[in-house]
Amino acid sequence: MRVTVWNEGVHEQVDAAIAERYPAGIHGAIAEGLTALLPNASIRTATLDTDAEHGLSQDVLDDTDVLLWWGHIAHDKVSDAVVERVHQRVLAGMGLIVLHSAHFSKIFIRLMGTTCSLAWRNEGERELVWTVKPSHPITRGIEHPIVIDHQEMYGELFDVPDPDDLVFISSFAGGEVFRSGMTFTRGAGKVFYFSPGDQDYPVYFHPQVRQVLANAVEWAVPAHGVALPGVTNPPREWFAT
Amino acid sequence: MRVTVWNEGVHEQVDAAIAERYPAGIHGAIAEGLTALLPNASIRTATLDTDAEHGLSQDVLDDTDVLLWWGHIAHDKVSDAVVERVHQRVLAGMGLIVLHSAHFSKIFIRLMGTTCSLAWRNEGERELVWTVKPSHPITRGIEHPIVIDHQEMYGELFDVPDPDDLVFISSFAGGEVFRSGMTFTRGAGKVFYFSPGDQDYPVYFHPQVRQVLANAVEWAVPAHGVALPGVTNPPREWFAT
Amino acid sequence: MRVTVWNEGVHEQVDAAIAERYPAGIHGAIAEGLTALLPNASIRTATLDTDAEHGLSQDVLDDTDVLLWWGHIAHDKVSDAVVERVHQRVLAGMGLIVLHSAHFSKIFIRLMGTTCSLAWRNEGERELVWTVKPSHPITRGIEHPIVIDHQEMYGELFDVPDPDDLVFISSFAGGEVFRSGMTFTRGAGKVFYFSPGDQDYPVYFHPQVRQVLANAVEWAVPAHGVALPGVTNPPREWFAT
Amino acid sequence: MRVTVWNEGVHEQVDAAIAERYPAGIHGAIAEGLTALLPNASIRTATLDTDAEHGLSQDVLDDTDVLLWWGHIAHDKVSDAVVERVHQRVLAGMGLIVLHSAHFSKIFIRLMGTTCSLAWRNEGERELVWTVKPSHPITRGIEHPIVIDHQEMYGELFDVPDPDDLVFISSFAGGEVFRSGMTFTRGAGKVFYFSPGDQDYPVYFHPQVRQVLANAVEWAVPAHGVALPGVTNPPREWFAT
Numbered sequence: 001m002r003v004t005v006w007n008e009g010v011h012e013q014v015d016a017a018i019a020e021r022y023p024a025g026i027h028g029a030i031a032e033g034l035t036a037l038l039p040n041a042s043i044r045t046a047t048l049d050t051d052a053e054h055g056l057s058q059d060v061l062d063d064t065d066v067l068l069w070w071g072h073i074a075h076d077k078v079s080d081a082v083v084e085r086v087h088q089r090v091l092a093g094m095g096l097i098v099l100h101s102a103h104f105s106k107i108f109i110r111l112m113g114t115t116c117s118l119a120w121r122n123e124g125e126r127e128l129v130w131t132v133k134p135s136h137p138i139t140r141g142i143e144h145p146i147v148i149d150h151q152e153m154y155g156e157l158f159d160v161p162d163p164d165d166l167v168f169i170s171s172f173a174g175g176e177v178f179r180s181g182m183t184f185t186r187g188a189g190k191v192f193y194f195s196p197g198d199q200d201y202p203v204y205f206h207p208q209v210r211q212v213l214a215n216a217v218e219w220a221v222p223a224h225g226v227a228l229p230g231v232t233n234p235p236r237e238w239f240a241t
Numbered sequence: 242m243r244v245t246v247w248n249e250g251v252h253e254q255v256d257a258a259i260a261e262r263y264p265a266g267i268h269g270a271i272a273e274g275l276t277a278l279l280p281n282a283s284i285r286t287a288t289l290d291t292d293a294e295h296g297l298s299q300d301v302l303d304d305t306d307v308l309l310w311w312g313h314i315a316h317d318k319v320s321d322a323v324v325e326r327v328h329q330r331v332l333a334g335m336g337l338i339v340l341h342s343a344h345f346s347k348i349f350i351r352l353m354g355t356t357c358s359l360a361w362r363n364e365g366e367r368e369l370v371w372t373v374k375p376s377h378p379i380t381r382g383i384e385h386p387i388v389i390d391h392q393e394m395y396g397e398l399f400d401v402p403d404p405d406d407l408v409f410i411s412s413f414a415g416g417e418v419f420r421s422g423m424t425f426t427r428g429a430g431k432v433f434y435f436s437p438g439d440q441d442y443p444v445y446f447h448p449q450v451r452q453v454l455a456n457a458v459e460w461a462v463p464a465h466g467v468a469l470p471g472v473t474n475p476p477r478e479w480f481a482t
Numbered sequence: 483m484r485v486t487v488w489n490e491g492v493h494e495q496v497d498a499a500i501a502e503r504y505p506a507g508i509h510g511a512i513a514e515g516l517t518a519l520l521p522n523a524s525i526r527t528a529t530l531d532t533d534a535e536h537g538l539s540q541d542v543l544d545d546t547d548v549l550l551w552w553g554h555i556a557h558d559k560v561s562d563a564v565v566e567r568v569h570q571r572v573l574a575g576m577g578l579i580v581l582h583s584a585h586f587s588k589i590f591i592r593l594m595g596t597t598c599s600l601a602w603r604n605e606g607e608r609e610l611v612w613t614v615k616p617s618h619p620i621t622r623g624i625e626h627p628i629v630i631d632h633q634e635m636y637g638e639l640f641d642v643p644d645p646d647d648l649v650f651i652s653s654f655a656g657g658e659v660f661r662s663g664m665t666f667t668r669g670a671g672k673v674f675y676f677s678p679g680d681q682d683y684p685v686y687f688h689p690q691v692r693q694v695l696a697n698a699v700e701w702a703v704p705a706h707g708v709a710l711p712g713v714t715n716p717p718r719e720w721f722a723t
Numbered sequence: 724m725r726v727t728v729w730n731e732g733v734h735e736q737v738d739a740a741i742a743e744r745y746p747a748g749i750h751g752a753i754a755e756g757l758t759a760l761l762p763n764a765s766i767r768t769a770t771l772d773t774d775a776e777h778g779l780s781q782d783v784l785d786d787t788d789v790l791l792w793w794g795h796i797a798h799d800k801v802s803d804a805v806v807e808r809v810h811q812r813v814l815a816g817m818g819l820i821v822l823h824s825a826h827f828s829k830i831f832i833r834l835m836g837t838t839c840s841l842a843w844r845n846e847g848e849r850e851l852v853w854t855v856k857p858s859h860p861i862t863r864g865i866e867h868p869i870v871i872d873h874q875e876m877y878g879e880l881f882d883v884p885d886p887d888d889l890v891f892i893s894s895f896a897g898g899e900v901f902r903s904g905m906t907f908t909r910g911a912g913k914v915f916y917f918s919p920g921d922q923d924y925p926v927y928f929h930p931q932v933r934q935v936l937a938n939a940v941e942w943a944v945p946a947h948g949v950a951l952p953g954v955t956n957p958p959r960e961w962f963a964t
Binding site: 334369374375376377378380381382386388405406426428429430431463465470480481482 | 610621622623631669671706711721
Binding site: 126128130131132133134144145155156157158162165166169170171173175176177179 | 373
């Protein structure tokens with residue numbers, strides 16, 4: 001299981017409070033959680049500044065089963081070529097886990113085909129994350145609800161297509177609700193969107209949030225060898241034994 | 242459009258406060274709302290005591306396009322023969338709208354195949370009903386959110402199969418969430434479950450709740466003439482022109 | 483109900499057999515069918531060559547409730563600005579009906595987020611279109627199966643996201659199957675993909691295909707006034723009554 | 724991984740040709756395939772005649788993670804008490820794999836809530852099983868299509884609720900199609916219906932059919948410890964940390 005944790009990594013450079021909260025970066029906090037829970041996984045991190053390709057060269061993607069993506073204030077800094085490459089790799093089977101404000105990342109918008117807009121309010125409200133599909137492997141070991149004492153509010157309408165599976169619904173102290181854990185299939189690739197997690201709160205240190213992410217990585221591993229769906233023009237009876 | 246509003250009608254007989262709140266019965270309040278919003282519909286009501294068949298004879302069902310069902314403390318008083326008859330009629334195409342505590346009605350449990358259990362708390366909390374599928378015709382003219390000042394809390398996990406469409410999600414003052422508006426298909430019939438509505442609160446007089454119910458009735462009208470799906474044993478090329 | 487039928491309109495100009503088969507163009511054949519079945523609808527047509535905006539100016543789109551789209555050999559001739567405009571309008575609520583080879587149109591690929599690839603073989607095989615969701619309004623009056631004597635084969639894997647509703651599945655004489663009628667929601671807009679229909683066969687004169695398209699137009703009309711989902715940043719209790 | 728393969732086991736007793744085709748019974752053939760592909764699983768079999776409880780005592784069910792079910796001519800011989808027990812166990816999380824003619828088993832009808840009727844024709848037609856969701860773990864290692872030279876035809880309309888995931892669609896030589904591999908969730912339990920497999924054909928010796936069943940068993944293992952969803956009446960802030 002080869003995992004790449006990607007983070008734009010900008011907040012940590014420009015905001016001391018965030019740098020203090022996430023001393024190894026948001027990617028570092030996420031990778032730390034995965035390392036503890038998935039001891040057999042090979043986990044690397046990359047950021048916007050890793051190299052000219054944001055650490056997401058074709059070689060890296062070819063060596064990645066599941067990619068996690070966090071971004072917020074630098075979505076437009078991500079090169080279109082890299083987004084195209086990630087897109088093709090997801091359609092070919094690579095798992096993708098889209099985190100919090102990455103709802104507005106280029107890759108997520110391209111995969112969804114919608115605006116991906118939502119309501120938000122950053123007042124540190126309590127978020128409760130309720131499981132609504134307990135048969136789903138992403139819920140393994142997850143409390144009902146997860147209690148996150150302080151979080152940015154994300155509220156409906158979240159403009160995305162209907163998910164394959166709605167796994168979690170959150171409520172916030174102010175009364176808004178949000179479909180906070182959803183799975184999608186695009187091509188041969190599995191996609192999981194999970195909203196808890198923000199630069200202003202230490203959410204990626206929360207043990208239950210870490211468990212969800214580890215579960216999601218295991219779930220998102222490709223079912224097959226990776227291959228892009230393509231056009232074929234078969235003769236009649238091509239499949240005959 | 243021929244509509245039958247069914248209510249067990251027991252609370253109104255044994256609790257003076259409820260009788261005062263719903264002087265024409267819960268069924269009467271619902272029918273009044275539908276009559277105002279669907280002037281071309283033919284609307285009748287029936288209760289457990291209407292007759293030996295609870296007002297749901299085969300003739301009545303054959304003359305019904307959409308049935309609304311409210312029950313709470315007398316689910317087990319509904320005769321199995323009537324439940325069977327309603328079940329067959331839904332599978333043949335009759336629309337069914339299942340209201341609030343009717344999550345535990347015999348007909349709903351039979352259609353769902355699950356326990357239909359949930360969490361509840363009756364402390365008159367504010368319920369907010371959020372639209373999460375604005376393309377759905379049931380949301381026409383509905384505010385986001387509907388605000389219901391006092392309601393019984395219904396919370397997840399609501400043990401039902403995944404719906405065809407998740408239309409509404411509610412939050413309650415205490416922080417719980419609930420999938421409060423869901424559509425299902427069973428056989429040729431359309432089913433809508435809508436949780437707002439309780440004997441202890443005047444929810445069925447709420448203009449927005451009434452609008453949802455009227456929209457749901459229009460949506461649930463059978464697409465075709467009504468016929469039960471059945472087994473066939475066709476020869477090859479039976480469909481040839 | 484304001485309907486715009488769009489066709490690239492290139493085959494008819496360069497292939498005499500096709501021009502003879504569709505003397506009013508593919509768009510003309512479709513519009514003729516809709517006009518007969520939806521006498522109260524206002525129906526217009528447009529093609530790639532109608533004007534610099536392919537007949538899809540903002541004014542035309544603002545005056546369109548449902549857009550039908552046919553294309554095949556000129557997908558790349560459609561201007562990106564027009565595609566962007568159509569995309570925004572769909573997300574805001576305009577219905578979109580995507581026909582046959584338009585699975586590879588820019589607008590459909592953008593809405594789906596996948597390759598939209600499939601298998602094909604053009605040998606005039608018989609196609610049988612089977613209804614698998616008879617409760618859906620698009621199936622009203624539709625035979626089970628629709629028999630199309632000669633058609634291009636489209637086969638799985640059709641690389642699109644899971645639909646909201648799978649309405650039709652086709653088989654072909656050669657044994658392939660195809661999910662030939664599927665609904666999707668994108669933003670506030672309803673999308674229906676329907677595969678029967680090809681320049682080499684007179685499929686758009688088939689009475690049952692025409693009925694499906696008329697049903698789909700009625701189904702795809704926006705539920706509300708048209709408005710693009712957007713970001714909001716509401717204060718707490720903004721919804722309080 | 725504890726697996727129980729259940730078969731009514733009647734055909735094998737009364738029809739010499741079937742007994743010869745399936746010398747260890749249909750259950751034996753299925754168990755043999757699972758044993759080869761899931762060497763770490765503990766696999767037992769049971770039939771209608773195993774004991775008064777058809778080999779499905781509470782102890783056996785409590786010791787079963789995934790149950791496979793085959794039945795055809797003796798559905799009504801299965802005791803209602805056993806069906807109730809299996810139902811409760813599925814809702815609590817036990818996986819259930821429903822095979823071929825068990826579409827009319829009491830347990831499947833109860834879980835679906837519909838008639839589960841379909842079209843059929845027993846003329847040994849070729850069945851092609853096409854994968855339409857290649858991201859699903861049940862498709863791991865499965866050819867596209869699976870070719871089954873001789874099978875009973877099962878055709879649409881198959882009257883079941885919309886599945887969680889449509890994994891396979893079959894076509895038959897006569898032109899009919901069938902949703903032949905579908906997943907459902909009921910309570911905490913995962914259910915997979917798979918239609919290939921019949922007493923008159925040696926389908927359960929087909930290597931690809933065996934692979935599908937092994938994949939399905941792995942997929943259906945409960946995500947959590949097994950517990951029936953139940954009603955709760957929590958006080959406010961019961962979840963507070």
